[in-house]
Amino acid sequence: MTLNRRTFIATGVATATMAAPMVRASGKPRVVVVGGGAGGATAARYIAKDSKGEIDVTLIEPSRQYYTCFFSNLYLGGFREMQSLGHSYGALASQGVNVVHDWAVGIDRDAKTVALAGGGSVSYDRLILSPGIDFIEGAVPGWSVASQNKMPHAYKAGSQTELLRAQIEAMPEGGTYVMVAPPNPYRCPPGPYERISMVAHTLKATNPTAKIIIVDPKDKFSKQALFEEGWGKHYSGMIERIGPDFGGDKVSVNADEMTVDVDGEVIKADVCNVIPAMKAGRICEMASITDGNWAPVSGHTMQSRIDENIHVLGDACAQGDMPKSGFSANSQAKVAAMAVRGALTGSKVFPAKFSNTCWSLIDSDDGIKVGATYEATDEKIAKVDGFISATGEDAALRKATYEESVGWYAGITADMFG
Amino acid sequence: MSGVAKYLSAVALSAAAFLSPALAAEETEALGDADNGAVIFRKCQSCHAVGPDAKNKVGPQLNEVFGRKAGAIEGFRYSDGLIREGNNGLVWDYEHLDAYLNNPKALVSDTRMNFRGLKDEQERHDVLAYLRQFSASPRDIPEAQPTAIPKEIELSDEILAIVGDPEYGEYLSSECTTCHQRDGGDEGIPSITQWATEDFVTAMHAYKEKIRPHPVMQMMAGRLTDEEIAALAAYFAALED
């Protein structure tokens, strides 16, 4: 038999050894997954696929179409259409995942039930939370979620990203784009800076005298040397960054006036992209499994340190040395899926392994990447080894790196959604 | 000893003056016997030409091959994998030529070089000594270290004999599919479906030992133990039955 994807699934089902299921008084063990993004969709798919029907998997996700944040910056740069970033849940449903399009609005940890906005509740033996991020109220004075239609964050992809692109296209000649960058830790460390690159790419073609200002509370940022080299090379004179040494950490905004106040100095913006400080998706707070802004977990299993029946994945968890990325969430989901199966059906559990690679695009065919591998220690998810693109790499390598990211996008979205 | 080898030894000796005595001994080994290499090269000649007026044949011509980026001769039809390795940074230096001659597929799985490899280390060194005469000033062979002991990917029988745990392999394989498309698509990232087991094991060890240049794969394979590579192979092999 030749090895292709179809047989890969089929034989996987047919030949795997069946582990002795835990004896239960009634029915199959139930897993409920909240959030159908990078972490949640992957976990639901792997548990359903690998348990071969022994576990009942329900995925709760309000949207029918998930728009990936990854590659949403490329949409701003004109490299991708929004439609190509949308993924539906049909294939997961046909692979045995019970998909419920609703919000989880409460968790009763004693009764082990999840309440749904549409009424009713679902009970679980294990609960997996992968709700992504929410913004910390008051993090940028003058900005609230109510201001997002004037000053978009575009840090959850979809209509926010479309709004930001429309605003960039409508900028007056020589106008000013301001980004208020977030403090650490936040979703996708290179994300804001890839976005700056993509906005510059668009403006260079349509509005070359426009200015881009980054107001940044951080001293340094991910892949900084690579981005700065690229900005100098492709967008010379267009981008200015105000770091904390010049008041980048003392910023407030006025959405009606479209102004940004940086330590007393007022900047008039034509587009103001505010990316506020972040915390775990609200449902984690509701479940009282957060400590500070994030949900602490054991790296061995991704189990909450507060409730062992709950696993927390992706951006919402305090993930040790791993950056908050879609790649990380996908990697953590596989560890959790294995641990959950082990606990519920007695299947074998192996030592957790994690990895991450984040590609960023600076300009056409100028891709860079950073990555690392990780392992679980009792204390945290700890880095093992890593690499980063070098400055001064030749054009062929940068082009290959970009092409690789396109391959990765196809790979991870197939891995998430089936 | 051929002229080339003597020349190299002489250069090495002068450089060795700056090195520790222990290193110096290693650095001054002869590269190989180019005259003998010329005889062995006859095996290669049906596909490769070298020397004045050498043209591409079934394989590319080999003048100036030392220090050349892999897959770089314009107009020659290379396999996708060879071009990719070139873009990843594979340069034909001594170490990589040696590994390639030993087992072409260790470096480039889909290579069109249909040759099982020269298993005799001395024969490889002799051929390389011969070929090196046609590369004037190889950039990536430090002149001072012509005999730096080349790494190579020769899997021991013990490694090949390890029986992996397919269930563990299944878990480990889930790391591969974050990037490698499950349907065998190879846009930007090579396909990992339909691999012969031994090619797979060889490729993973070549990344682990950093013979193949790709940094992500070096990192991913770098932390896999021999048993884990065997587990992956066992999992993939089980799918083939």
Ligand SMILES: Cc1cc2nc3c(=O)[nH]c(=O)nc-3n(C[C@H](O)[C@H](O)[C@H](O)COP(=O)(O)OP(=O)(O)OC[C@H]3O[C@@H](n4cnc5c(N)ncnc54)[C@H](O)[C@@H]3O)c2cc1C
């Ligand atoms: C601009 C940008 C670029 C990025 N680029 C990359 C990149 O190149 N590579 C990379 O690896 N990562 C990238 N990321 C990061 C990546 O998108 C996130 O890290 C990843 O999506 C996190 O996965 P998650 O499962 O934690 O959350 P998400 O993918 O956000 O999924 C959370 C899901 O939970 C749902 N949800 C939330 N609350 C509830 C509730 N109460 N009930 C039911 N459902 C709920 C949401 O609707 C959502 O679908 C980027 C992010 C941004 C913003």
